[in-house]
Amino acid sequence: MSRSLRHGALAATAIVFSIASLAACGAGNDAATLQVRPDSAATTSGDISVQNANLITQPERDAEGPAVVSATLFNNGTQKQTLDTVSLPGTSASVKLHAAKGSGPIEVPAGGSVVLGGKGNASAVIENGREAAKNGSVQNVVFKFSTTGEVPLGVLVVPATSFFTGFGPSSLPTAPSKPATSPSNTPSGSATAGAGQPGSESDTDVPGDGESGVPSQD
Known part of the structure; x- marks a missing residue:
């Protein structure tokens, strides 16, 4: 050729x-x-890096229930840090933090990482998810660490569908309906325990004061 x-x-x-x-x-x-996962917010401040950050709402648009902040927190320092608070500036929503195990603070080990969101991981739950920003918008989130301090960034608000299903919130449980009041097991008008029962003495059979119940002898 x-x-x-x-x-x-x-x-x-x-x-x-x-x-x-x-x-x-x-x-x-x-x-x-x-099929590539959508881009998520990321930032670095001091020894802390926050990656894959999103605010994830209920999968249905009008569903009642919590929302969550999902992220991966990296500690590039030589000392462990704790995540003290997560806040949403400009809203009245409060965020509750829960460690993956136990009731202690969320610790980010030195040279390690912690995942927020998903089964078995730590969580940052917005109890009233309707107070969070609308899907498709960008919400400011501030992560506050014990040593690094505040780490702010804007995150995308997305529903818990597609790639975010496993990291999203669960719906609030429905309050059980109040059971109907069951009728009393004691029939109406029945005698109280110990009165008129077999083997018991009625008031008319009880001797009066000073009486022995034995016929007197003249």
């Missing part, structure tokens, strides 16, 4: 690959590029 033919073959091959790549990008919901 001549040099010009070889060059032509290489050029044709490059064009085929380019077309294939463009086709994959525009192939719709089944395109490989759409």
Whole structure:
């Protein structure tokens, strides 16, 4: 094969690959590029790095229940730190922190990491999720650590669907309905225990004061 033919073959091959790549990008919901997890917020302050941060709401738009802040917290320092608070500036929502085990603080070990959200992990729960920002918007979140202090960043608000299903909140349990009052087991008008029962003495059978119940002897 001549040099010009070889060059032509290489050029044709490059064009085929380019077309294939463009086709994959525009192939719709089944395109490989759409299977990549969406970008999430990340920032670094001092020894602390916050990555994959999102505010995840209920999967249904109008569902009542909590929301959560999901993130991975990295401690690049030589001393452990605790996550003291997570707050949402500009809202009245409060965030409750829960360690993965026990009731102590959420500790980020030196040279280690902690995941917020997901089964078996620590959690940052917004009890009234409706007070959080709307899906698709960006909400400011401030993580406050024991040594590094406040680490603010803007996170995307997303529903607990698709990639975020396993990290989202659970719906609040429905309060059980009040059971109907059952009738008393004691029939109406029945005698109280010990009165008129077999083997018991009624008031009329009890001797009066000073009486022995034994006939007197003249």
